[in-house]
Amino acid sequence: MSYEDIAARAKSAGHIESLTARLIKWSKGTRVVGRYLGRELRKSKKAKLPDYYSYNIETDSGPMAFLGGQAFDANAGAKMVEGEIYDITFEGKVEIGGGHTFNQFTVLHIQAEPIGHTERAAKVSG
Secondary structure (H helix, E strand, C coil), X not given: CCHHHHHHHHHXXXXXXXXXXXXXXXXXXXXXXXXXXXXXXXXXXXXXXXXXXXXXXXXXXXXXXXXXXXXXXXXXXXXXXCCCEEEEEEEEEEEEECCEEEEEEEEEEECCCCCCHHHHHHHHXX
């Protein structure tokens, strides 16, 4: 059996895993949900621009990577915890004056099993 045959058989049986992250290109309303794997510092190629982070996330459709921008790096990006699940939506660019913009995101930290929700509901209803 050839390697091509082995690959085709594995693919049809769902026994493959992508190791290559797809880069998310943000447009207003783009949403990604998955497990945060970490971030990597990238050196800016333009002398006047600061370094930035690339974020890695495992989604239902495989690994993905994205850039958030300076505001994201300093805020949500600095608070995200590796191994946790997040729901991230790009809300668009916000004009902040002087021809400058920043990327606006909604970032939700998802608890796999909400702690105490059932207990609180039982106390309220009972």
